[in-house]
Amino acid sequence: MSISVAGRPIPQPSSLSDLCRLVLAFVDGGQEWLAWALASPSARYDFDDETMLVSQVQQGLHASAWTLLPTLSLMVSPVKLMTLGLADLRVLARAEGGDASTVTASQKQRVLADHGLLVQSDLAAVDTWLAGLGVGGAAVCQAMSLNDRVAVGELMRGSLPDSTVSGDAATEAEAAAFAVQQARTPSEFVDYMRFYQALAAQPDATSLGAQGRHDRAVQRMQALLPCFFGALDCPQVTGLPSPGAVAQAVSAWLTTGRRIGFARLSEGLQQLVMHTAYRDEAGAAAQRIVDLYLASAQSFLASARVRHGRMGQDGATCLYPLEVGQQQAQLQLGANGVISLRSYGLVPARPATPPPPSAAATDVLQMETQS
Structure with a gap:
């Protein structure tokens, strides 16, 4: 196993930032790929930064720059998601996970509007x-x-x-x-x-x-x-x-x-x-x-x-x-x-x-x- 980000070895998922791990969770198969890559003795992946990591995982798994959040009916690049900030990304994660509360719905609409995301x-x-x-x-x-x-x-x-x-x-x-x-x-x-x-x-x-x-x-x-x-x-x-x-x-x-x-x-x-x-x-x-x-x-x-x-x-x-x-x-x-x-x-x-x-x-x- 060998995964590095900006020259820094990534021996386990927790070595990545919370933001990167959350964005990777939005990529269908992203977390599973990370677990496979960390356990595979022959895998070697070097990324310039975490943004390139989520981008290339998305491209590699799906041959597309777009990831789909089906509950939100939102198609968006993981690179864009990396710019939202952890707090706003967690709001989308709750909404995508099925939280239909009034508070989450209101927060979701604010996040979409603040970042120019169209569903x-x-x-x-x-x-x-x-x-x-x-x-x-x-x-x-x-x-x-x-x-x-x-x-x-x-x-x-x-x-x-x-x-x-x-x-x-x-x-x-x-x-x-x-x-x-x-x-x-x-x-x-x-x-x-x-x-x-x-x-x-x-x-x-x-x-x-x-x-x-x-x-x-x-x-x-x-x-x-x-x-x-x-x-x-x-x-x-x-x-x-x-x-x-x-x-x-x-x-x-x-x-x-x-x-x-x-x-x-x-x-x-x-x-x-x-x-x-x-x-x-x-x-x-x-x-x-x-x-x-x-x-x-x-x-x-x-x-x-x-x-x-x-x-x-x-x-x-x-x-x-x-x-x-x-x-x-x-x-x-x-x-x-x-x-x-x-x-x-x-x-x-x-x-x-x-x-x-x-x-x-x-x-x-x-x-x-x-x-």
Whole structure:
């Protein structure tokens, strides 16, 4: 027998932390594997840390990064479970073990909400919502992953930090119809729907009518998308980096004079229309607006430091919120290790007034654009 974690021999289960043992108990067959490995004279396993141990046991036993908690109807990566903390993990363990008391039920809902965990009923609500918008059978929605459903669920609830646009049911249906016409992936569906909603929320949109709003959205999309071809380069890391490693990668990238771009064209498109006063500029004028917006974002990223992140339910993606003065952004670590700009704009108005940003940043984000 030979199991080691970070070079430290593990002669018995109690040599692992309480957190690791509890997460391993959520992995079907995890505890049994550990007992077998400790007793097998020919087994040898070396793990960089306990997170890698639970991750690789899950992958090795089930050929999947996801573990299923059937009582909770929760599918989640053991890596994500390792971030919950022992107290919250014990709450889920009691609920998964059949404790149906009012106290445990209330605590369970708090833990799920605090850590952004969606159970089967949450994900099913996404399908119901899409069907209500008349796009449930759209081709782009036919093979959504759990991460796709999480993203559409955020759109449905308006839970993103910069979700300041809203509209009536008719406008929402217009946005969905536009999004399924333009999108080729579920992530793009989210982007295009938010793009359309942002345009529909502008003061003159009501007088245009449905066809006018659609035509204007197409016009602005066609004018802006080519401007983001140069805004897709991003740094890439391996493994699951710490916030400090992400900050270092971002700093090193910016130091070379390169920009941290978006994960896809449509993401840049919707962020621009949500956070600037872009109207109908095209060609060089539109490119100038995009460049100003991106330059302001890079200046902000150079002054803000990544300090913490929120891991996705998949245990591979992570969001890092940044805020300085009246500016905020989110960096996203993708499952492929790419660090991209997910959002950038001004902080929504709050009762307490924070220190003002630089005049240059305010000019860019609140600019009244001219041809």
